Amino acid sequence: MRVFRWRPLAVIGAAAALIASASGCGSPSITGAGLQRDFGPNFAQLYLIQQQLIGHPDAVADAGMHTAICTRGGPETPDRGAGTNWSCQVYWPSGPGGQTQTLSYEVDVKPTGCYTAQGPASLVGQQTIRAVDGRMVTNPLFEFYGCLDVG
Amino acid sequence: MSTWTVYRWEMEKLAALLRVRLAAGACFVAPFGFAVALRLQDAVPADTLFGEWVHLSGFATPMVLLVFTSQWALPLIACLVAGDIFAAEDRYGTWKTILTRAASRTSIFWGKSLAAMTYSVLMVALLALGGLSAGELLIGHQPLIGLSGTLIPPGQAAGLVLASWGVAVLPTLGFTAMGLLFSIATRNGPAGILTPTVIGLLMQLLALISGADLVRRVLLTTPYNAWFGFVRADRYYGPLLWGTVVSAGYVIGCLALGYLLMRRRDIDAG
Numbered sequence: 001m002r003v004f005r006w007r008p009l010a011v012i013g014a015a016a017a018l019i020a021s022a023s024g025c026g027s028p029s030i031t032g033a034g035l036q037r038d039f040g041p042n043f044a045q046l047y048l049i050q051q052q053l054i055g056h057p058d059a060v061a062d063a064g065m066h067t068a069i070c071t072r073g074g075p076e077t078p079d080r081g082a083g084t085n086w087s088c089q090v091y092w093p094s095g096p097g098g099q100t101q102t103l104s105y106e107v108d109v110k111p112t113g114c115y116t117a118q119g120p121a122s123l124v125g126q127q128t129i130r131a132v133d134g135r136m137v138t139n140p141l142f143e144f145y146g147c148l149d150v151g
Numbered sequence: 152m153s154t155w156t157v158y159r160w161e162m163e164k165l166a167a168l169l170r171v172r173l174a175a176g177a178c179f180v181a182p183f184g185f186a187v188a189l190r191l192q193d194a195v196p197a198d199t200l201f202g203e204w205v206h207l208s209g210f211a212t213p214m215v216l217l218v219f220t221s222q223w224a225l226p227l228i229a230c231l232v233a234g235d236i237f238a239a240e241d242r243y244g245t246w247k248t249i250l251t252r253a254a255s256r257t258s259i260f261w262g263k264s265l266a267a268m269t270y271s272v273l274m275v276a277l278l279a280l281g282g283l284s285a286g287e288l289l290i291g292h293q294p295l296i297g298l299s300g301t302l303i304p305p306g307q308a309a310g311l312v313l314a315s316w317g318v319a320v321l322p323t324l325g326f327t328a329m330g331l332l333f334s335i336a337t338r339n340g341p342a343g344i345l346t347p348t349v350i351g352l353l354m355q356l357l358a359l360i361s362g363a364d365l366v367r368r369v370l371l372t373t374p375y376n377a378w379f380g381f382v383r384a385d386r387y388y389g390p391l392l393w394g395t396v397v398s399a400g401y402v403i404g405c406l407a408l409g410y411l412l413m414r415r416r417d418i419d420a421g
Binding site: 029038041042043044045046049111112113114116128137138140142143144145146147149150151 | 193195197198200201203204206207296298299300301302358359364367368373376379380383384387389390393
């Protein structure tokens, strides 16, 4: 009755073939619109945490900081799908004279829907920053994470 | 003998196995080694979710550990027992002995399957508690930055860490059932242990190269990510619900197939 030993392998092989043939179907649910909806508020919240750490507990994130513009690659690349070449623009309020500045994060979006964003150290600070109590702590804005609901 | 008797008997055998004892010890102690390594260096595993926050909050330790282990370690740990539990009877030639001790095939199947599932749940629990206590003792219980950029207070963070690991139990049980199936089908311990682990790795690879959501949704590795939806301020539970359905599908499918193979097997000839 050794013939039965290969039956589950055949079933799994068939299932794998079915999955592979279905690979072309379905649409990726990672989009620029979805990413910027998540990215903006994420950045604004982390900005508040950073300001608290460095001793500005009164800092506020205005509506503009919740707004992000996320695009992928060059103009010819459609703004959807996982990839390392995403970038998100957000606003930084502490320019000279209270002016807002635009800053751009490099964003790596994984097929799981989770992303890692790295900001320009010149504006958001280095990986570790000096907290109000003098300790060196991780800068929440240097690099941060988020996840999109990809179902 | 009833299923319950077989189950207790299998649990006693498992508790005596060196392989099981080592796995249990490693699951609880390894997180401490991991936390010590994180403490001793400035570098952080920044590419991993929560990796950037390992010095900021001790609750990041069990989360990074969850991301790391769910890549391949959890399927392997689960199948260390499940993949061998039926094949061991072939290796020692003991099928006839246990079947003549008035235990039916059905009760042996369910007793062994339940024992393997219990072991898997215990290992996940040990890793979760090990990670949580290592982070708490070696790094501290500062608030954790969630996936939506908000600070999660320590009590809630501890609950979310345990919930995330709880979610990891579901696909781990799926891999356990797969291990049981291959243990019955191949009658070979190493094949039963390694085949589901390799399938898990292939699934990770498939999720990585395939842009299609349909494919990603039916893979058993995807439910490991279901916690992404709730370690944040504005939660979503779609992936958790679907992940539960997918994990249950794998458990039921593999167990049903394993049960059929076991019922049909000709022990006298085998």
